[in-house]
Amino acid sequence: MNRYVSKIPRRKFLKLTGCSLALLPVAIIASSRDTLAQGKASKEAVQYQETPKNGQKCKDCQFWTEPNGCQVVEGEISPEGWCSLFVVKQG
Numbered sequence: 001m002n003r004y005v006s007k008i009p010r011r012k013f014l015k016l017t018g019c020s021l022a023l024l025p026v027a028i029i030a031s032s033r034d035t036l037a038q039g040k041a042s043k044e045a046v047q048y049q050e051t052p053k054n055g056q057k058c059k060d061c062q063f064w065t066e067p068n069g070c071q072v073v074e075g076e077i078s079p080e081g082w083c084s085l086f087v088v089k090q091g
């Protein structure tokens, strides 16, 4: 890095790095905005699997949505799947 820094005037270097650091929080927020907007967990985070567990399956879960979705987990969800957020459908 020193090789590159020495070729850039100090004032310009400080301006560039300062600007980059100032924009870092904006970049972090922008990259996570989609996930936050969806408000759903990743399959990995909830140990999602494509098969039932102990007789529990997505189509019997409170969060299941037809035909292959879930209110709280992102992506395509199998009616025969399962995850750690399973809640028995009421009624």
Ligand code: SF4
Residues within 6 Å of the ligand: 048, 057, 058, 059, 061, 062, 063, 064, 065, 069, 070, 071, 072, 073, 077, 081, 082, 083, 084, 085, 086, 087
């Ligand atoms: S078991 Fe998990 S993935 Fe399946 S419907 Fe319920 S919350 Fe969604």
